[in-house]
Amino acid sequence: MTKGAGETAGAVDRLYRLVEADLSHVNALILERMRSDVPLIPELAGHLVNSGGKRVRPMLTLAAAQLCGYQGLAHIRLATAVEFIHTATLLHDDVVDESELRRGKAAAHVIWGNAPSVLVGDFLFSRSFQLMVETGSLRVLGILSNASAVIAEGEVMQLNTQGNIGVAEETYLKIIAAKTAALFAAAAESGAVIAQTDGLREAALKSYGHNLGIAFQLVDDALDYSGREAMMGKAVGDDFRDGKLTLPVIIALGHANTDEVEFWRRTMAQRQQTDADLTHAIHLIEKHHAIAATVSKARSFTDEACRALNVFPDSPMRRALTDLAEFCISRAY
Amino acid sequence: MTKGAGETAGAVDRLYRLVEADLSHVNALILERMRSDVPLIPELAGHLVNSGGKRVRPMLTLAAAQLCGYQGLAHIRLATAVEFIHTATLLHDDVVDESELRRGKAAAHVIWGNAPSVLVGDFLFSRSFQLMVETGSLRVLGILSNASAVIAEGEVMQLNTQGNIGVAEETYLKIIAAKTAALFAAAAESGAVIAQTDGLREAALKSYGHNLGIAFQLVDDALDYSGREAMMGKAVGDDFRDGKLTLPVIIALGHANTDEVEFWRRTMAQRQQTDADLTHAIHLIEKHHAIAATVSKARSFTDEACRALNVFPDSPMRRALTDLAEFCISRAY
Numbered sequence: 001m002t003k004g005a006g007e008t009a010g011a012v013d014r015l016y017r018l019v020e021a022d023l024s025h026v027n028a029l030i031l032e033r034m035r036s037d038v039p040l041i042p043e044l045a046g047h048l049v050n051s052g053g054k055r056v057r058p059m060l061t062l063a064a065a066q067l068c069g070y071q072g073l074a075h076i077r078l079a080t081a082v083e084f085i086h087t088a089t090l091l092h093d094d095v096v097d098e099s100e101l102r103r104g105k106a107a108a109h110v111i112w113g114n115a116p117s118v119l120v121g122d123f124l125f126s127r128s129f130q131l132m133v134e135t136g137s138l139r140v141l142g143i144l145s146n147a148s149a150v151i152a153e154g155e156v157m158q159l160n161t162q163g164n165i166g167v168a169e170e171t172y173l174k175i176i177a178a179k180t181a182a183l184f185a186a187a188a189e190s191g192a193v194i195a196q197t198d199g200l201r202e203a204a205l206k207s208y209g210h211n212l213g214i215a216f217q218l219v220d221d222a223l224d225y226s227g228r229e230a231m232m233g234k235a236v237g238d239d240f241r242d243g244k245l246t247l248p249v250i251i252a253l254g255h256a257n258t259d260e261v262e263f264w265r266r267t268m269a270q271r272q273q274t275d276a277d278l279t280h281a282i283h284l285i286e287k288h289h290a291i292a293a294t295v296s297k298a299r300s301f302t303d304e305a306c307r308a309l310n311v312f313p314d315s316p317m318r319r320a321l322t323d324l325a326e327f328c329i330s331r332a333y
Numbered sequence: 334m335t336k337g338a339g340e341t342a343g344a345v346d347r348l349y350r351l352v353e354a355d356l357s358h359v360n361a362l363i364l365e366r367m368r369s370d371v372p373l374i375p376e377l378a379g380h381l382v383n384s385g386g387k388r389v390r391p392m393l394t395l396a397a398a399q400l401c402g403y404q405g406l407a408h409i410r411l412a413t414a415v416e417f418i419h420t421a422t423l424l425h426d427d428v429v430d431e432s433e434l435r436r437g438k439a440a441a442h443v444i445w446g447n448a449p450s451v452l453v454g455d456f457l458f459s460r461s462f463q464l465m466v467e468t469g470s471l472r473v474l475g476i477l478s479n480a481s482a483v484i485a486e487g488e489v490m491q492l493n494t495q496g497n498i499g500v501a502e503e504t505y506l507k508i509i510a511a512k513t514a515a516l517f518a519a520a521a522e523s524g525a526v527i528a529q530t531d532g533l534r535e536a537a538l539k540s541y542g543h544n545l546g547i548a549f550q551l552v553d554d555a556l557d558y559s560g561r562e563a564m565m566g567k568a569v570g571d572d573f574r575d576g577k578l579t580l581p582v583i584i585a586l587g588h589a590n591t592d593e594v595e596f597w598r599r600t601m602a603q604r605q606q607t608d609a610d611l612t613h614a615i616h617l618i619e620k621h622h623a624i625a626a627t628v629s630k631a632r633s634f635t636d637e638a639c640r641a642l643n644v645f646p647d648s649p650m651r652r653a654l655t656d657l658a659e660f661c662i663s664r665a666y
Contacts, residue, residue, distance in 0.1 A: 038489045092455060096448040115429040118451055119488045122425060125455070126481035129462055133475045141474060142466045148459035155452045156371045 012327045015320035019062040022076060026058050029080040033127050044108050044120045048087055051103040056216075056324075057187045058083045064191025064205045067317045074135040074194050081135075082187045084128035085144065089151055089183075091121035096155065097242055140190045147186035154178025163243040163269045165261075169250050176217040177210070184213030204311040211305035212325055218298035219332045221246035222291050225282050226332070237278040243268045247297065249281075251290035260284055295332045302329055345660045348653035352395040355409060359391050362413040366460050377441050377453045381420055384436040389549075389657075390520045391416045397524025397538045400650045407468040407527050414468075415520045417461035418477065422484055422516075424454035429488065430575055473523045480519035487511025496576040496602045498594075502583050509550040510543070517546030537644045544638035545658055551631035552665045554579035555624050558615050559665070570611040576601045580630065582614075584623035593617055628665045635662055 016023075034045045058079035065075035093099070094107040095114045101107060109117040125148070132141045157175045161167045188209030192202040224239045225248050239246050245268065253264055267273050267281065285291060302325035312318045349356075367378045391412035398408035426432070427440040428447045434440060442450040458481070465474045490508045494500045521542030525535040557572045558581050572579050578601065586597055600606050600614065618624060635658035645651050 036486055036489075038486050038493070040489055040493060041486065089455075092451050096451055114447065115492055116489060118425050118429055119485050119492070122422075122458070123482055123485035123489070125458065126478055126485060129474065129478035130482060133471055133478055136471065138466055138469065138471060141462065145459055145462035145466055149456055149463060152452050152456035152459060153369055153371050153374065156373055156449060156456070159448055159452070160371070160373060 012324065014316070015059065015063065015324050018066065018317055018320050019059050022062045022066075022079070023055060023059065025076045026055070026062070026079045026083065029076060029131075030083060033080065033084070033131065034124075036123070040112070040116055041120055041123055044091075044112055044116055045087065045124060047105070047108055047111070048090060048102065049083075051105050053083075053086075053103060055083060057086050057183060060184060060187040060209055060212075061191040063317060063321055064188045064209075065195045067205070067312060067315070067321070068192050068195035068197035068201055070191075070195035072194070074137070075191060077131045077135050078137075078140060078190055078194050079187075081128040081131040081144065082183070082190070084124045084131070085148060085151075086183060088121040088125040088128065089155075091117045091124070093155065095121075096159070097238070099238060135194060137194060139193050143186050143190045143193065147182045150178045150182040154180075154182065158244065161245055163271060164245060165253060165264050165269050167245045167250065169247065172245065172247055172250055173214070176214055176221075180217040181210045181213030184216065185210035188212075200311055204308045207308035208305045208321065211301045211308065212328060215298040215301040215305065215325070215328050218247060218294055218301070219328060222248055222294040222298070222332050224248075225285050226291050237281075240267070240278055240281050241273065243271050247294045248285045248290040251293050252285045252288045255288040256284070291332070295329065298332070299329055302326070345657065347649070348392065348396065348657050351399065351650055351653050352392050355395045355399075355412070356388060356392065358409045359388070359395070359412045359416065362409060362464075363416060366413065366417070366464065367457075369456070373445070373449055374453055374456055377424075377445055377449055378420065378457060380438070380441055380444070381423060381435065382416075384438050386416075386420075386436060388416060390419050390516060393517060393520040393542055393545075394524040396650060396654055397521045397542075398528045400538070400645060400648070400654070401525050401528035401530035401534055403524075403528035405527070407470070408524060410464045410467050411470075411473060411523055411527050412520075414461040414464040414477065415516070415523070417457045417464070418481060418484075419516060421454040421458040421461065422488075424450045424457070426488065428454075429492070430571070432571060468527060470527060472526050476519050476523045476526065480515045483511045483515040487513075487515065491577065494578055496604060497578060498586060498597050498602050500578045500583065502580065505578065505580055505583055506547070509547055509554075513550040514543045514546030517549065518543035521545075533644055537641045540641035541638045541654065544634045544641065545661060548631040548634040548638065548658070548661050551580060551627055551634065552661060555581055555627040555631070555665050557581075558618050559624050570614075573600070573611055573614050574606065576604050580627045581618045581623040584626050585618045585621045588621040589617070624665070628662065631665070632662055635659070 030049055034042045034049060036042060061079040061082050062075055090102065091108055094102055095109050095117050099107050100110055108120070129141070132144060154175050154177070158179060161171060161175065185206045186209070189202055189206035192205040221239065224236060224246065249264065249268065253261065256264065263280065263284070267277050305325050306322045309318050309321060363382055367375045367382060369375060394412040394415050395408055423435065424441055427435055428442050428450050432440050433443055441453070462474070465477060487508050487510070491512060494504060494508065518539045519542070522535055522539035525538040554572065557569060557579065560569055582597065582601065586594065589597065596613065596617070600610050638658050639655045642651050642654060
């Protein structure tokens with residue numbers, strides 16, 4: 001069942017209302033902990049932090065803690081730590097990818113250069129661990145330090161496959177599980193852990209986060225060939241220009257004739273691209289229904305995410321998390 | 334009293350022999366935790382890890398734990414974590430500074446590019462926190478996450494003063510306290526904390542590490558204008574070329590006539606350098622005895638470092654740490 005745009009926005013509003021009070025504390029703590037005697041740090045970090053990110057990951061942490069009946073305050077620090085890890089990886093990713101745009105604004109490294117982007121990323125990463133220490137939970141520190149290592153591995157894996165038109169769907173799924181889903185999974189799982197729930201519920205929320213994260217990245221990768229720049233907040237065709245083999249291209253390559261394989265080899269492997277090539281790439285992806293297939297794959301992951309929540313009794317929060325999964329898919333339309 | 338080179342090497346040998354067994358476990362753990370299913374990660378990390386670093390920081394952790402009578406095994410993980418933080422910052426620094434050489438070998442980013450250097454740095458940083466979690470000590474996690482944030486702040490401060498020929502000695506000392514001494518202090522303090530000693534001894538080892546770290550950086554900065562490339566393992570004149578205002582230049586500027594100020598302005602602020610300029614910079618630094626003054630300053634910090642150890646009774650380890658401070662100064666000759 002695909003919901004209309006209005007209904008979907010309403011669905012995310014429901015989750016937002018349930019975590020709104022907590023999220024305002026998180027936003028205040030983000031601003032507080034970005035502070036430094038070195039003015040460039042809050043200036044650069046603020047550029048990204050205030051650029052209208054959706055705070056999906058910290059919302060997951062807050063929602064997971066609430067779903068497990070948490071009554072304390074440590075989830076605020078934890079959710080802030082999660083957002084800082086995300087922000088740090090964005091700063092480093094933009095340096096790595098040489099992206100010009102991030103959330104519709106010039107990327108930080110374009111304005112301030114690579115060096116401060118790397119260092120402010122390191123600063124936020126450190127701040128994130130300081131916040132986790134304040135929660136007093138070694139388990140949370142374990143979950144998020146593991147996730148951080150996996151994210152870095154995923155990013156390096158992605159670098160290694162750049163321009164490799166022989167990359168298998170399985171490898172691609174492994175990369176996005178590491179670079180994106182690991183933090184979604186850790187955000188949700190650590191919310192359950194801080195609430196001191198049982199292992200079954202921890203595992204359920206970890207699975208929800210993992211599957212939602214995969215779906216989220218699949219839809220992102222589909223939008224890179226189908227979205228509008230204004231909606232994306234980043235340039236359409238970034239992955240194409242970077243030679244990143246994402247599922248839409250892997251699917252199109254699976255159905256490609258000789259000429260088409262040659263096109264992908266020239267543009268992605270040899271990175272020889274003319275202005276018209278992105279249009280042709282989109283044409284080939286549409287010809288082979290690769291966007292629809294990618295979104296359909298994403299839906300199988302959101303279905304799995306929602307199934308994982310079955311260990312929880314019906315509640316407004318559980319329904320809101322199911323709706324978030326639905327929203328994730330609806331972004332593709 | 335300045336020791337001869339042979340005697341000094343003997344002094345460090347004494348410390349080395351006292352921590353040798355522990356250090357071999359640290360080296361084994363470094364190799365084990367560098368591992369990843371992504372081959373580029375151990376390859377790139379190994380390039381730096383196996384390049385003959387002196388392991389000063391993990392030795393400090395091991396020595397501090399021993400000095401406090403520690404009998405457990407967690408100091409091995411802790412010392413490995415300290416070395417990983419150091420390695421991560423080196424990888425990022427080389428990207429930030431665009432250095433060509435590190436420990437006498439091509440810097441990692443020259444061989445593999447900036448992107449993997451940033452990401453493998455992130456990986457090692459995450460691994461470091463995983464190791465700390467395994468020690469089970471939240472206090473250690475607090476000390477080293479604080480130090481990591483301070484290091485990043487110091488690096489950004491340094492970026493901000495690059496090319497500023499008006500920078501004060503006080504600002505310079507603040508920068509090196511953050512970018513270098515913070516990790517020395519944390520390495521020594523956390524060794525005491527893991528040994529569960531009293532607050533007086535923790536503070537003493539923190540002070541020892543802090544003052545040793547300042548002295549270490551002062552001597553490094555002196556060597557950048559006086560050392561031989563083979564001895565340094567990095568290019569002489571790097572700071573000059575980067576427009577980094579270090580103490581030798583700050584002192585020379587303090588005694589500069591109008592022509593000399595103009596020289597420093599052109600070469601450091603406007604970064605207009607000819608081949609002969611480094612030679613002239615070294616000449617001006619020698620003319621104003623700025624190397625001797627820098628080393629003399631370093632000695633006042635090692636004196637303070639050794640004084641801090643007075644809370645400990647005389648022992649082979651305390652003497653070895655005093656000798657390490659002596660060695661730090663002797664590197665300048």
